[in-house]
Amino acid sequence: MATRLPKPNFARAGLAFTCSNNWRAVFSSRTIVGSNRIVLSFHLISDLPLFPTDWRVLKWPPPKSSVRWTGMPRPVDGSRGHGRNWQHSLCPLGGWGDGNFPPPSIPIGERRLCHDKDISLYHLKPGACMSVDRSEFRQGWKVVAASALGIGTGLSPIPFYTMGVFVAPLSAEFGWGVDQIMLALMIMTLGAMVMGPVAGLAADKFGVRRVVLISVALFGLTLAGFALSNGSLTLFYINWMLMAALGAGTLPITWTRAVNNWFNANRGLALGLSLLGTGLFGAFAKLYANYLIGVVGWRMAYVGLALLPLLLALPVAYFLFHDVTDKGATGAPAKVARRGFTLRQALRTYRFWVLAIAFVPIAFAVGGPIPNLEKILGSKGLDAQQAVQIASLIGPSVIAGRLIGGWLIDRFWAPGVAFVLLALPAAACLLLTGDGVTATPAIVAVLLIGFAAGVEYDILAFMVSRYYGMRFYGAIYGMMYGFFAFGAGFGPFIFGRMFVQSGHYDTALLYGAIALLAGAAMLLTMGRYPTPESLPGDDARPVTEG
Template identity: 55%
Template sequence: MHLAMEQPLSRPASGYGEFRRGWQVVLASLLGIGLGLSPMPFYTLGMFAPHLAREFGWSMGQIMGGISVMTLMVLWAGPGVGILAERLGVRRVAMTSLVLFGFAFMSLGLSTGSLVQYYASWAAIAILGAGTLPITWTKAVNHWFDRRKGLALGLSLMGTGLFGVFSKPYVGWLIGYFGWRGAYVGLGLLPLLIALPVAWFLFRDTDEHPDAVVRTTTPGGLTLRQAFRDWRFWLLAIALVPISFALGGPVPNMEVILTSKGITADKVLALTPIIGLSALIGRIAGGWLLDRFWAPAVAFVILSLPGLSC
């Protein structure tokens, strides 16, 4: 595999001029990420957990084990998706994965009480939905933007925050009217009915569009072997492990944590969307700051805030 060097074709007088040509990719990425594997399981499992516990007698540890299975499978599927995106193109990988992810997520509504089946569904969700992770969508965004890349990435990743804001009331409404099984179907339809059509019409990588700002056909950069020999690669890879644990722990368990302290379900439903709202603000502010200040310092400040709040 070869990591190509990104070279700007042209630089408009204002970096914001890049958005005139690349807003479609940002919008498609926002919806693709927001209705993909990255936020949907984490923001919704806490809503389903009490219903699964009552229906099947499972403990909270067994129910949340689905997230562990999904995470382990993503460790295997993520690099594979990266290879496919290089060979087949990010558009084809992302759109195929949106379809498969939607149906795989619906399969949780067919749970029979077998933990093996339940965990197998989570494994399928991870493998088939790995193409909806930010790795595919942001690859195209990186190619379309140069001077305002941080802001463009922040806007694209804002999809997770938007889903976090609206998912709780939406899931609560679905469960109230259709039960928890119907709610899984309602969630699985979101990537199929919203993200997929938008991606079909708007999502293109730079090699598929003549007006792209950045192309990746210029030789250069690092090969995969060279990247593995660079200490900076391993520093980033190792740092992402505790960050992932810190993010993946509180979010799906927040409903359980709050209700265990005697907070009523209505108040929990009102409080938990604040997580998505804060993520939304953080994405935009973080992207804006990355375009102007030293990225490690920005990351240190932003990551310190949730650490202090916990």
């Protein structure tokens, strides 16, 4: 007589299942009469008429010998199935179990309709087959790698991180003042504020790959154009404005659009990895430019910097960077209906203005201290070498912020994560105020500031995709980036100006602490993520929020 097996507890058995596009799994089990076996069946159901773009078994420990978990598909077209065991392959081709054992029916209260058919594995066609061991990173790693390289050698980090090493040779060559040279960064910021939304809108309309390839090439050429400077400040400023306008397509606005499309369950971590390039290449570019200036002079140093996007980012992007809708996007998630807010619809929602206004003080308070760290630490009594060593910790902490922050927002409510991670640096600002700051609190403060600098980009991009969808992501994120750039661009200038006026940074740091708390607290009013089906589609009318 066969042993009667208890109804399995799937969570206790170690089975965890995840789906995208708002799909969910409904499990059931049946005992095979006359055998010592339990057959597990499940349905994927959703409110949307879409195939799941990604689904997989997250964990599957070796089962006990008394229970054999099987998953032998019977394709609806009558052909022989390819899946042998869930540990090896699982394709949603038809019924699950042994032979003709069908998936159980879904109760009426649990039914979801798609073209008047129950959404279940039994109804999926062979063309929708997806292997269980194909993770998002296995499919989308090329896009992440190309994005990290493109962002890292683009408009966001290269001019900002290398400006300092060009001040001395430019001043010696043309007699320009430091303030006159640094004004170029503000001009570039204003150009990015204006052209960022334009680049995002172009990516939405013409395709992100096309915009990226053209912009990377033009950015490299305009960067090399500084080698032709003849002493005219006007022409120098015009080239900065031209570089910002033509290079706006290399900002995270464009690259993260493709990353968001390729990733769903691991979107936050994928964004963090893509944005690692800003810290890694920013630090490298400064050392690289300083070396070139010493060897071949400042003019050829600009040419050498221009080779980074032209010889590295451009060919890599050409071969590896594809959005999910591009012809060369092998292994891309299934195409889904375009849903999301237009820019005009987004501007009518309170969430847009909460995000935009909140990130102005956040960007100001995080971006203001970073270029001034050596001076801040030196004004507190630390010697120059110690100040430089402590300030150099900003790089590793930014990387940690990118990875840990991305991992957290994949698993927890992003505004709540943002409140905690962006409010902590307020304590860092307070640690740096007063007289006689020692090395230990200075190290803690730098690590907290760097960690916040690592998560702010990721969280902004992530929340735009979750709250507004991907239909016009580029235009909406581009507009958001303008507000962010405004705060980040004026932060270093205001911190330095307050130091000149008062002889210390305490007032600016106090304002920074207040700004961080205020901006982070505003994000808590964002509310729940909208469900995918609640987002407007191509034929949707403009919507408003209360």
